Amino acid sequence: MIGDVTETATRGASGARLWTPLAISILGFIGLGISSYLTYTSLTGVVPACLPASDCGAVLASPYARALGVPVSLFGIVLYAVLTGLGLSLLQERKKGRALVALGVYAGALAGTLYSAYLTYAQVFEIHGLCIWCLASAIVVAAILALSLIILLSGPSAS
Amino acid sequence: MRSPKLVVGARTFAAATTLAVALVALLIVVGRVGLPEIRTSPALPTHRTFKGSPDAPITIVEYSDFLCHFCQLFATTTGKELERAYIETGKVRLEYRHFPIFGAESVWAALASECAADQGRFWPYHDRLMAAATGSQPGDLTVDKLKGLARETGLDMEAFTACLDSRKYMEKVIRDYEAGKEAGVRATPTFFINGQRVAGAQPYEAFQSLIEVLLGKPGQ
Numbered sequence: 001m002i003g004d005v006t007e008t009a010t011r012g013a014s015g016a017r018l019w020t021p022l023a024i025s026i027l028g029f030i031g032l033g034i035s036s037y038l039t040y041t042s043l044t045g046v047v048p049a050c051l052p053a054s055d056c057g058a059v060l061a062s063p064y065a066r067a068l069g070v071p072v073s074l075f076g077i078v079l080y081a082v083l084t085g086l087g088l089s090l091l092q093e094r095k096k097g098r099a100l101v102a103l104g105v106y107a108g109a110l111a112g113t114l115y116s117a118y119l120t121y122a123q124v125f126e127i128h129g130l131c132i133w134c135l136a137s138a139i140v141v142a143a144i145l146a147l148s149l150i151i152l153l154s155g156p157s158a159s
Numbered sequence: 160m161r162s163p164k165l166v167v168g169a170r171t172f173a174a175a176t177t178l179a180v181a182l183v184a185l186l187i188v189v190g191r192v193g194l195p196e197i198r199t200s201p202a203l204p205t206h207r208t209f210k211g212s213p214d215a216p217i218t219i220v221e222y223s224d225f226l227c228h229f230c231q232l233f234a235t236t237t238g239k240e241l242e243r244a245y246i247e248t249g250k251v252r253l254e255y256r257h258f259p260i261f262g263a264e265s266v267w268a269a270l271a272s273e274c275a276a277d278q279g280r281f282w283p284y285h286d287r288l289m290a291a292a293t294g295s296q297p298g299d300l301t302v303d304k305l306k307g308l309a310r311e312t313g314l315d316m317e318a319f320t321a322c323l324d325s326r327k328y329m330e331k332v333i334r335d336y337e338a339g340k341e342a343g344v345r346a347t348p349t350f351f352i353n354g355q356r357v358a359g360a361q362p363y364e365a366f367q368s369l370i371e372v373l374l375g376k377p378g379q
Contacts, residue, residue: 067190075186099166103175111179118187126359152166 020147020154021090024105027147028084031140034133035076042071048133064122072119076137079112083144090151099152106148112141207276210242211252217373219251219366220351222258222339225268225285225292226300227347229360234289237363245370255285257335258347264300266332268292271305273328274319275312284312 041048042065065072086105090098116138123130165172219241223230238253245251257272259265268288275284287308292300302323309319322328339349343356350357352369 064190067186072190103167103171106172107175107179110176111183114180114183115186118183152172153164154166 018091020151021087024087024144024147025084025091027140027144028080028087031080031137031144032077032084034137034140035073035080038073038133038137039071039077042073048131064119064126072115075115076112079108079141083108083112087144102148102151105144106152109141109145109148113138113145116141207279208256208272208281209252209254210282211246212249213252215246215249215252217245217251217353217370219253220256221253221348222256222335222342222344222350223348224257224259224261224265225272225288226259226261226265226295228293230348231289231293233348233360234286235293237360237366240363241366244367250374251370255281256339257332258339258344258349259332259336260347261297264297266329267302267305267323268300269332269335270326270328271309271319271323273331274322275309275314277322277327278314278318280312280314284309284314287312 038048067075083105086101090101090105119134120138123134241251241253246253257269259269272281272284272288275281291304291308305323306316306320310316342351346358348360352366353373355369357365357369
């Protein structure tokens, strides 16, 4: 009984408790879909579906689409899988380690956002073509970064 | 509401931030090492898709796809300016090579342009095709449409149709593509100005400054 009350109180004390991890998980899942699709097109040589004005084919055929010999979208799959997993684990009401998990989301999403920014720069200034899937992924990972900051800044200091 | 406070220690937060930034920096640096540097284009055979004097001191090799937006942009703007300033004046010779990246439609367009070249009309057909492809939706550039453009260009339709239907120049198109890949072409359009790689539909000024530099250094 007392446990239940405490739990409810904790949940109420911070509105960010439930919806932020849920949003992170959903966004992570969307990102997973985008990067899986791009990896599939890259490995099979299929030109991805694209808006008429953008140049997905050119962008994804450019050297920026690969790093360390693999399509960069493969890193995307790994990153989004980790972020989704961490988001789901944040949904549980475990107190212990929660801050560290949120910090993991933050670090991963920060890395993703920075790399996406670099790729967007390359699209605009070096490839001169835009890939709508890549931009969508950049927005998703930046949103996850923002959500992780909400969690990290949401509470009284961990003690 | 309380002022926002970190749920982790400031040092831990800073460490995580540094780690993420360092990781990305490393990935970018390592990734750039793999980027193709300026490379020399393969030895230049004389063929039907060039324009300009064969004795021009500068040769621009263009790897292009009729369906690529920036190739269309180049063909209708910067390419025309270059033509007036350098090609017609005998300073530059431009050679078109196929780098089809948008699937079957790109390949058919490339084949059709080669069939026009059979009749010595590559460039008029090229210009018409680039203009027609501008703003087109995927699937618009059908084989019938390619034939219609040939008719508008005033080509001998019997010869053109036989050439296109038999995919006469498939091997040539594939050879261009392979040569492009070999030379480091990863996106269209890509240019080699006397072997120096220029990627993307750069503004006219970018071509101009490089050409002027090269003109100042004969034998380069």
